Amino acid sequence: MTDMIRTEGLVKRYGEVVALNGLDLTVPKGTILGLLGPNGAGKTTAVRILTTLLEPDAGTVEVAGLDVGREPHKVRERIGLSGQNAAVDEQLTGYENLDMVGRLYHLGKQQSRTRARELLQIFDLVEAGDRPVKTYSGGMRRRLDLAAALVANPEVIFLDEPTTGLDPRSRSQMWETIQDLVRGGATVLLTTQYMEEADRLADDIVVIDRGQEIAHGTADELKKQIGGERIETILVNADDLPPAQTILGGISVGDVVVDEQTRRLSAAVDGGVDALRQVLQRLADANIAVVDVGLHRPTLDDVFLSLTGHSAEEVAESPEKTDGKKRPERGKPREKEAVR
Amino acid sequence: MRQLALALADGGVVAKRNLIKIKRVPEVLIWTTMSPIMFVLLFAYVFGSSIDIAGDTSYREYLIAGVFAQTVIFGSTFTGAGLAEDMTKGVIDRFRSLPMARSAVLVGRTASDVFYNSTSIVVMSITGLIVGWRIHTGVVEALGGFLLLLLFAYAFSWIMAFVGLKVGSVEMVNNASFMFIFPLTFIANTFVEVQRLPGPLETFGEWNPVSAVAQAVREAFGNTSNVAPDAWSLQNPILYSLIWVAIILAVFIPLSVRQYLKAAARQG
Numbered sequence: 001m002t003d004m005i006r007t008e009g010l011v012k013r014y015g016e017v018v019a020l021n022g023l024d025l026t027v028p029k030g031t032i033l034g035l036l037g038p039n040g041a042g043k044t045t046a047v048r049i050l051t052t053l054l055e056p057d058a059g060t061v062e063v064a065g066l067d068v069g070r071e072p073h074k075v076r077e078r079i080g081l082s083g084q085n086a087a088v089d090e091q092l093t094g095y096e097n098l099d100m101v102g103r104l105y106h107l108g109k110q111q112s113r114t115r116a117r118e119l120l121q122i123f124d125l126v127e128a129g130d131r132p133v134k135t136y137s138g139g140m141r142r143r144l145d146l147a148a149a150l151v152a153n154p155e156v157i158f159l160d161e162p163t164t165g166l167d168p169r170s171r172s173q174m175w176e177t178i179q180d181l182v183r184g185g186a187t188v189l190l191t192t193q194y195m196e197e198a199d200r201l202a203d204d205i206v207v208i209d210r211g212q213e214i215a216h217g218t219a220d221e222l223k224k225q226i227g228g229e230r231i232e233t234i235l236v237n238a239d240d241l242p243p244a245q246t247i248l249g250g251i252s253v254g255d256v257v258v259d260e261q262t263r264r265l266s267a268a269v270d271g272g273v274d275a276l277r278q279v280l281q282r283l284a285d286a287n288i289a290v291v292d293v294g295l296h297r298p299t300l301d302d303v304f305l306s307l308t309g310h311s312a313e314e315v316a317e318s319p320e321k322t323d324g325k326k327r328p329e330r331g332k333p334r335e336k337e338a339v340r
Numbered sequence: 341m342r343q344l345a346l347a348l349a350d351g352g353v354v355a356k357r358n359l360i361k362i363k364r365v366p367e368v369l370i371w372t373t374m375s376p377i378m379f380v381l382l383f384a385y386v387f388g389s390s391i392d393i394a395g396d397t398s399y400r401e402y403l404i405a406g407v408f409a410q411t412v413i414f415g416s417t418f419t420g421a422g423l424a425e426d427m428t429k430g431v432i433d434r435f436r437s438l439p440m441a442r443s444a445v446l447v448g449r450t451a452s453d454v455f456y457n458s459t460s461i462v463v464m465s466i467t468g469l470i471v472g473w474r475i476h477t478g479v480v481e482a483l484g485g486f487l488l489l490l491l492f493a494y495a496f497s498w499i500m501a502f503v504g505l506k507v508g509s510v511e512m513v514n515n516a517s518f519m520f521i522f523p524l525t526f527i528a529n530t531f532v533e534v535q536r537l538p539g540p541l542e543t544f545g546e547w548n549p550v551s552a553v554a555q556a557v558r559e560a561f562g563n564t565s566n567v568a569p570d571a572w573s574l575q576n577p578i579l580y581s582l583i584w585v586a587i588i589l590a591v592f593i594p595l596s597v598r599q600y601l602k603a604a605a606r607q608g
Contacts, residue, residue: 051437076439087430091364092357103353104440106346132364148434 002065004029004156004187005050010059012045012211019045020056021211025189027204032178032188034202036195036304042211043191044084047160050189051081064156077105080149080157084164087145090134094125094144097133098151105152112151119147123177139170146177157181159190163197175200195301207307214307223298228253229272230296231279235263236289247282251275266296347441354435354448358422359455372418372456373463376411380467383407383531391532395566402565404473405485405557406530408464409550412493413525415457419497420504420513423449427508427603443597450497457493461486476562485560488581492553495585498592505599529574530554533565546571549584556581 005027012020020042027033035043048054050063052072061068064078081087088097095116102112120129123143128136133144142162149157159178163171178201182188192198198205199219207215207222215222231251235244241258244265248256252267259265269275276295283290362369384400393402426432426445435445465473475482504513527537527545534545545551546569556577558564573580 053433053436073439076437079437081433081437083430083433085430087432087434089357089361089429089431091361096357096360100353100357101434101438104350104435104438104444106349106439 002029003027003062004064005033005189006060006062007046007050008060010046010049010061011057012042012049012054013057019211020049022059023208023211023213025206027187027189029187030182030185031203032182032190032201034198034205035189035191035208036193036198036205037191037208038193040210041208043208044160045211046208047081047083047158047189047191051079051158052076077152078155080152080154082142082146082149082157082159082162084161088133088141088148091132093130093132094120094136094140094147095129097144098148101148101151107152115151119150123147139166139173142166142170142174143177146174150181155186157186157188159188161191161193163192163194171197195299195304199299207304209307215303222303225303228268228270229298230266230268231276231293232264232266232296233279233283233293234291235265236291238263240286240288241265243286244283244288247286247288248279250282251278263291269295343441347443347447350440350444351447351451353440354444355451356448358448358452362452362455369456369459372415373460375414376407376460376464377467379407379411380404380464380471384471387531393533393565397563397565398472400468400472401474401561401563402558403531404464404468405554405561405563406528407468408461408489408557409492409528409554410525410530411460411464412457412489413496413521413550415460416453416493416497416500417514417517417521418456418500419449419453420500420502420507420517421510422453423501423504423600424508424510424513427505442601443593446498446501446593446596446600450494450501453497454490454494457490461489473563477560481560481562485557488553488556488560488578491585492549492581495588495592498596499588502592502596502599505596505603508603524548524550528554533567534569534574535567547573549581552577552580552584 003026005025007023007025010020010023010025011018023042023046025033025035025046035046037043045054049056049061050068052068052075055069063075066075066078068075088094089100092100098116098119099112102115103109105112107115117129120126123146125140125144125147128140133141136144146159146162149159162178163174166174175197178188178190190197190201202219205215205217205219205222206213215225217225231248233244233248235241238260241260241263245256245258248265248267251269251271253270254268256265256267271278272295276293280293283293380403383403383406388399388403391399393399423446426449432445441447500513500517503516507513507516527541528534528548528551529545530550534542534551537545552573555564555569555574559577569575
């Protein structure tokens, strides 16, 4: 399999701040790489270097088999970029934006027009196509921005946080679109702060923090890396906590964690569903009523938390302020979204 | 050759985009053309009565070419402001990730600003005709005069492109450009005859390219005063203006393109 993206030892400094500190990436043709990390981890810097917008201080960068530093112009002919902030012109209509991008890819007058209409169709923007973009909703702008990245049917597509700030429906639409692209043979590098997004889309995940890779693997591999499954149960009566703890302790491969306040017990197990069945049986035999019981596999959120000591979706922690004052608190990561 | 053709085509696409934007927000254009009207009226009626011009030419006729020259130079600040604004928008990243000519954003901007300047020249001409300005020469000569104005304005907008990219904000462009546009457009023969300027200012006024442009345009319209100029620059105003156009373009096109690439990279 050919690698469509390859970087080695990528370094980028902004004065004192090291945005990238020796990043290696490899993305085989027809796959999605998820570049995961909190704000300020260096994700956008990496994308800007890969898309010729920024020159690295050190390291080699290859996209579609071309040296980005040596042949940036040829690279630009073969990539599409959809950024964090929708890079479309507010005053122009959706159609005019796409037509302009087509002309600048040198598709020719006729083909640019046809392609623009075609993309409006695909991205469900036909009705809005002749309205200025400033009248669009956030989701529509993102769709238009992605459409603009696809005008020339690029082989390699860079998506910098494509769903940040989108509502759940727009987000899952975006996910489907991205999956379609890869089915069509494209190679995608996607940056995100959402674990769910990487879990759902990426064939391979690189977790970065402060410009460095801190973990690498498939979603499953990363989850395994921080340990296996846990059984969690919530009891009806607090009185049942001690006997329940004994039961769980008999099956668990580690300690049993008890939270008296919420009447919750949690234990690391090995046997998966079998272990769960046993626990249920023994709790029933002991006449212990439960509100909830389940097998909990670690999410990528847990992975991130255990790898970095802070959650991916916590408020921005840019490299400039790492004096420890703003250590984000642990817990409840999923509800919090970085809104810009 | 193919490279150049592509670069011009890309510039054309960007220029078209800028023109669409003017169409969508016409207020900007309307307000820009108001100020030359004000200048014509102000000088014709307020200062005009206290300024005398040697010979038979009336001050109002003498004045118009000066206002023309001044206005197209002020108009060029638009280029700087427009670019400074573009640089703050995400669309510049889109442009930079496309396989288009690196000069296209600048070529497109300076080209679309020719439209601005043409519009304000039309508006000024009409105002001028109303207050008593007349062309005393032929159609060809008059058109030559307008063409020289636009050419000089085009060259000047490359200076402002550089300034706009350098200072990076619309407000700063306006402030910074006034600092040198004011002396350039007033220490000249735009509103008074240079012979009446004191000592060193007279020399500056004689060799100021704005004076040459105004003088050339006056000759093209037949609005000159009777006093023959002493300086070579004003005796050969067309040639002298064209030399300046060439120098400005040769210096500021590469400078601006370099500054554009630098400014865009800074946003990382």
